[in-house]
Amino acid sequence: MPSLGLGRLLTRERVDPTARRPRGAGTSTFWIFSIGSATLLFMGWLLPWFVRPTSSGIGYSPMDVVSSAPTGIGTFLVYLLGIGMLVMVLSPFAELFYRARKRAVPERLDQVRVLIAVFGLVSTVVVFLLTRVIQEEQLFGPIDAFTITDSAVWLTMVGYILAATAYGLRGWVIRRPTTAFAALALPVGILLPLMFHQAPVFILWAAGSLGIYTLLALGLNVVVGFAGLLDLGYAAFFAIGAYTCGSLASPKHSIHLPLWVLIFLGAAVASMFGAVLGAPTLRLRGDYLAIVTLGFGEIIPDLATNNIGKLTGGPDGISSIDQPIVHLPFATINFGINKEWYYWSVLLVVIVVIVLLRNLEHSRVGRAWVALREDEVAAAATGINTTSTKLLAFAIGASVSGLAGAFYGSIVTIVSPDDFSFSVSVSILSIIVLGGIGNITGVIVGSFVLTFVIFWMLQYLNEWSATLGQTINVPSLGNIDYSQYTYMIYGVALILMMLLRPGGLIPSRARQIELTSGGEEESLAAVQGIA
Amino acid sequence: MTDTAAVPRQAPAPSGVPVLELRDVDVSYGRVQALRGVSLTVGEGEIVALIGSNGAGKTTTLRTISGLVRPSKGEVLLRGQPIQGMGAEAIARLGVGHAPEGRRLFSRMTVRENLDMGAYSRKDRAGIRDDFERVFALFPRVKERSSQLAGSLSGGEQQMVAIGRALMARPTLLLLDEPSLGLAPIVVDSVFEVIREINQGGTTVLLIEQNALLALNTARRGYVLETGEVATQGPSQELLHSPDVQRAYLGM
Ligand SMILES: Nc1ncnc2c1ncn2[C@@H]1O[C@H](COP(=O)(O)OP(=O)(O)O)[C@@H](O)[C@H]1O
Ligand SMILES: [Mg+2]
Numbered sequence: 001m002p003s004l005g006l007g008r009l010l011t012r013e014r015v016d017p018t019a020r021r022p023r024g025a026g027t028s029t030f031w032i033f034s035i036g037s038a039t040l041l042f043m044g045w046l047l048p049w050f051v052r053p054t055s056s057g058i059g060y061s062p063m064d065v066v067s068s069a070p071t072g073i074g075t076f077l078v079y080l081l082g083i084g085m086l087v088m089v090l091s092p093f094a095e096l097f098y099r100a101r102k103r104a105v106p107e108r109l110d111q112v113r114v115l116i117a118v119f120g121l122v123s124t125v126v127v128f129l130l131t132r133v134i135q136e137e138q139l140f141g142p143i144d145a146f147t148i149t150d151s152a153v154w155l156t157m158v159g160y161i162l163a164a165t166a167y168g169l170r171g172w173v174i175r176r177p178t179t180a181f182a183a184l185a186l187p188v189g190i191l192l193p194l195m196f197h198q199a200p201v202f203i204l205w206a207a208g209s210l211g212i213y214t215l216l217a218l219g220l221n222v223v224v225g226f227a228g229l230l231d232l233g234y235a236a237f238f239a240i241g242a243y244t245c246g247s248l249a250s251p252k253h254s255i256h257l258p259l260w261v262l263i264f265l266g267a268a269v270a271s272m273f274g275a276v277l278g279a280p281t282l283r284l285r286g287d288y289l290a291i292v293t294l295g296f297g298e299i300i301p302d303l304a305t306n307n308i309g310k311l312t313g314g315p316d317g318i319s320s321i322d323q324p325i326v327h328l329p330f331a332t333i334n335f336g337i338n339k340e341w342y343y344w345s346v347l348l349v350v351i352v353v354i355v356l357l358r359n360l361e362h363s364r365v366g367r368a369w370v371a372l373r374e375d376e377v378a379a380a381a382t383g384i385n386t387t388s389t390k391l392l393a394f395a396i397g398a399s400v401s402g403l404a405g406a407f408y409g410s411i412v413t414i415v416s417p418d419d420f421s422f423s424v425s426v427s428i429l430s431i432i433v434l435g436g437i438g439n440i441t442g443v444i445v446g447s448f449v450l451t452f453v454i455f456w457m458l459q460y461l462n463e464w465s466a467t468l469g470q471t472i473n474v475p476s477l478g479n480i481d482y483s484q485y486t487y488m489i490y491g492v493a494l495i496l497m498m499l500l501r502p503g504g505l506i507p508s509r510a511r512q513i514e515l516t517s518g519g520e521e522e523s524l525a526a527v528q529g530i531a
Numbered sequence: 532m533t534d535t536a537a538v539p540r541q542a543p544a545p546s547g548v549p550v551l552e553l554r555d556v557d558v559s560y561g562r563v564q565a566l567r568g569v570s571l572t573v574g575e576g577e578i579v580a581l582i583g584s585n586g587a588g589k590t591t592t593l594r595t596i597s598g599l600v601r602p603s604k605g606e607v608l609l610r611g612q613p614i615q616g617m618g619a620e621a622i623a624r625l626g627v628g629h630a631p632e633g634r635r636l637f638s639r640m641t642v643r644e645n646l647d648m649g650a651y652s653r654k655d656r657a658g659i660r661d662d663f664e665r666v667f668a669l670f671p672r673v674k675e676r677s678s679q680l681a682g683s684l685s686g687g688e689q690q691m692v693a694i695g696r697a698l699m700a701r702p703t704l705l706l707l708d709e710p711s712l713g714l715a716p717i718v719v720d721s722v723f724e725v726i727r728e729i730n731q732g733g734t735t736v737l738l739i740e741q742n743a744l745l746a747l748n749t750a751r752r753g754y755v756l757e758t759g760e761v762a763t764q765g766p767s768q769e770l771l772h773s774p775d776v777q778r779a780y781l782g783m
Contacts, residue, residue, distance in 0.1 A: 371637050378631060380598075386620075509639075
């Protein structure tokens, strides 16, 4: 068997040192910063609407402070913060305005924005110190800032930091997008549970939906994005990972393996299935491959429903899955109670997977995938083993999914066949299409956007809408069940994207080129006369 | 996993054993038989031309040699070793470079990345760097365009990249499938000039052409393929003067 260069995964190797960075990576990061800062500040301002339903009644947003009569200097400070928020929310539009006119953004504007951001950051810290540390409540009027949730304060701070970086260090962000991204995203990502300790639901969302779906999307991106093999049954591997975890860490079979073993086991079992599914589909492309994988995606949950070999518990699935309890010298961490530990574990795994996949993308195998996607015949003629290269894509993609599945099982403690329906495969595919097929950053952004909309906003939209209905005296607004519109949202989002940004939010280089030129080449099977 | 690429290339053949030999090869695509009992030999250091009209089976012959299709009967010997059952990637590693019909570049990769893919099965970094220089020396235009996307090049430049990509595997046997296809006459001349140069550097070449005059003027010997069978063969000068060949392929 030819060497696939797997040993080099950790030592990122670029064979061609002059190879260019994908076009636009730097500007994409700038946009993430710019739009991200606008979003965070906006969310911080209207926090109760975003992070938890208003009815649960703990804490207020800065908005609530402002809507009370202005009394103290603190309220005034909050007013200024609101103006800063507005400036940053409008900023991306200013960028668009100058770009449309093909002019550079005036230095003055950047200076003003940096000034506002720095001032905003300082004010937020002052508000924080006054209310939390010195507890000077009287400065803030009837609804004092003491009741502004910590989350709002954090969101505002992070938002201003992003803004200051984007507009103040524009050059650095564009030249070193990865460094800039990591320098800001990492600390924020790690501190997130501390920022939202008043909203544990949010942490569960971040760990469960966002973390798990990011893993799934990253894995599917290997198959669809890197190797160009359309897989419509990807949820099957997710199911395999989850059931592996369920069977081996629950009272079901009285086996209780630790989660840390199970994530590897789940990955291994899923990758085996990935290779098994891959083998008969090697000669298929496009539509045919999609149909076979679709079938596989249907078969696996069916097998689980039929309680095959009495292993899977039938339609009810497996419940009471273990949640880790870790004994440290100084403390005992029960993941079932302190959910933020799930978040941190998933975050760590996501980071490791991202690093591995980035290296993989630039390794020999990664280049072989690109070549295979481009022209299978030429790839074979240049000495690429098309069989093992494709199988490897299936296996690696599936293993990431299996890993995610094991985590999922442990987080939700119950797995049943319904959790792995076709709609899950569709969601994951939508994420990578929306984010940008083949582009890791795009895929991450895509999972952020879609899971936020689908798993967060839609759930609370009913309540937000009811509140709005009460306020404006249209009570029927409270009767709409928005969660029924998930697929409509996918549909509208995808159609809009195909029209506005056909390569996804952050397109990969290959997609960008493909959209401007290029069709598909004849397949290897066609050349061999066996298609 | 064994690392075939690091193993030194095929040792020089003992004199007398041809670099390539096809013995009585049959190839079918499903029910269509494309080759019937094709036999041919290519000696060390030769340029051999394989000519024939459209659909005669020239491309099929090359694909059979490089392992993209498998013969249903007969043998393909590379320096005496049978290779007909091996996969394309294994044959490429044995030093067979294939510049396929229609060039088939990786059009969304840069020229440099295309050349780099040619060296896919090699690990000797220094050697790869030398070969980049060698290809750039042979085709200065390719060097100028090295950071451009392959799909954006002109036909002639693409052909140069295709040959260059095949050369990056440092092949001892180079298979060229209609390098003149779709190129302006003046470009064809310069491409063929380089093919001769490559051959003088010690690489054995099997050249496929519909342009019989050009092929026979470049090669020492030639084979004429007609509907999957070898119709005539011999030294180029003989073929050029054979009335049959003149009538059928040289338009005389
Ligand atoms: N992939 C294929 N599938 C089926 N038939 C093919 C295929 N490729 C070539 N053929 C048939 O095989 C014969 C030889 O084709 P080919 O080798 O391409 O000829 P040439 O290169 O001399 O033009 C033709 O009749 C052609 O139609
Ligand atoms: Mg041909």
